[in-house]
Amino acid sequence: MTLEIETRCIHSLNHDEKQHPYGAFSIPIYQTAIFSHPGIGESQGYNYTRESNPTRAYLEEIISSLEGAVDTVACSSGMAAITIVSELFKSDDHIICGSDLYGGSTRLFKLQEKKGLHFSYVDTTNLDTIKQAITKQTKAIFIETPSNPTMQISDIQAISQLCKEYHLLLIVDNTFLSPYFQNPLKLGADIVVHSATKFLSGHNDVIAGTVSTHNEQLAQEIRNIAKTVGNTLAPIDCYLLTRGIKTLAIRQERQQENAIQLAKWLKKNPLVKDVYYPGLSDHPGYDIQVKQARGFGSMISFRVVDKEVAKRVLTHVKVITYAESLGGVESLITYPMVQTHSDVDEKTRNELGITDDFLRLSVGIENIKDLIQDLSEAFKNE
Ligand SMILES: Cc1ncc(COP(=O)(O)O)c(C=O)c1O
Structure with a gap:
């Protein structure tokens, strides 16, 4: 069975909502740091909330289904999401960015420059300009479309083809449209990030971010970074976000x-x-x-x-x-x-x-x- 996007905002096909403890209809807020183990080397599915938590897992499933991802990590802000993505790269790697980006992203990239990453800012509405910026060190292209705040539109599919040709990752910040209006992974992007503080939450009452991918190997790397850096989203905020996404x-x-x-x-x-x-x-x-x-x-x-x-x-x-x-x-x-x-x-x-x-x-x-x-x-x- 496949569900339309309006329904997927409310229900996850992978999750039986009728199986919550006591028949609770909303996803319970599992406000716990730890989970007990029944025996040595045994787990009941969760161990420690920095790594994973059932309230977060439910939210992540919903967002994966909205974005067409194999996995999503919910983290403590949009900036936390972009930080996780930047940890995929190493010293001397070069990333091409759209010239119009949220100011916090460019501020973060300045910090990353101290650690040896290199960033170029180009007009990503123009494919030739992007091509000219590619060097041997280039590993990824990072765009917002529409961009914040000048509302420039970059062609995700065309840029993703270029990325395939040059073996680059395409990362799209999809905050301005949300998965309701745009699914970059379906257009060839490798990673989608959100400031979930914005449309996904919808009520100006939670700070959150998400990182989604449809690539199994990247998904594992991203999970490993998130649990190591430790900027995953708290259970109460996962609940608030799940509630916001319903509408x-x-x-x-x-x-x-x-x-x-x-x-x-x-x-x-x-x-x-x-x-x-x-x-x-x-x-x-x-x-x-x-x-x-x-x-x-x-x-x-x-x-x-x-x-x-x-x-x-x-x-x-x-x-x-x-x-x-x-x-x-x-x-x-x-x-x-x-x-x-x-x-x-x-x-x-x-x-x-x-x-x-x-x-x-x-x-x-x-x-x-x-x-x-x-x-x-x-x-x-x-
Ligand atoms: C396009 C975009 N990306 C990322 C962010 C950062 O998100 P957060 O404020 O949730 O850390 C923002 C914040 O305004 C944004 O507009």
Whole structure:
């Protein structure tokens, strides 16, 4: 039997929910560090929670099924997930990254440079540019699509073919779309990471990350790194994430519906110069987005006429909250230059257009009339 994605957000075919102790219907929170052994050399399936835990195993099964993975490791943040992946590489290895990445990822890669890894940042929307960056030391390509925050779309299938040709791993940070809209492993990627803090959780109440792969050998290496580094996700947070994922499909549909309307409204606003949303047919990545994803998501970036307008909007929204993060049911507005991307060097920020007139919106599930009214009053406020 195969299940559709909406059902797989709620049930795992590998797990009999009716077999929980006492008939408990929700996955129990196994809040224990250790598991007893019935005899010498015997285990009841679990030994120590850093390594594995039944609440975590259930969550990992659900995410593997959503991403089409053989295995997933749930860890303590999106950054923990990217740290696990970076431990796959050794000194002198070279990784090609998209030039537009979450600022925390580039900050982590700077730390990794101290240990002898090398990173190049290139425009991954252009295959020739990627090819030119490949050296004998190159081991992987790391991309976000859509990218945070300029919403660039890279062609996962085309890049994965290039990776096969040059024996490189393709790692995709799928945070901005979630597995509901996009499955990079099915398009040829080797590893998918998520900041599960965002759409997977959906309620801005848990920090979590995931690493998934469909390659058995990589899966073993990733498990070994996670249990050794020890940044796996706590049982209570695994429960919260499992609970959040149950409504992923309906949240994402509603968020996207609101985002499409807001993107069109922003386009008509005379105080807005540019709107970056891959669901607009004039977005340069629109055709690739339609080919590789089942939707456009609910992240919109936009450029206003000047920094005074940007500040006015940020300080006068009432329904929308000025905060970093994204993906939850509540709409948030972010100032990437001073928040999520403040650690990216100024030159790169200017090249990418992450300047003082650039804002990022994570659209929630509120009534669209309230979101439009809120933004329109914030724009007008002097
Ligand atoms: C695309 C992307 N990847 C990774 C991360 C890091 O995730 P976390 O904050 O859960 O560590 C973020 C955080 O905003 C993000 O936007």
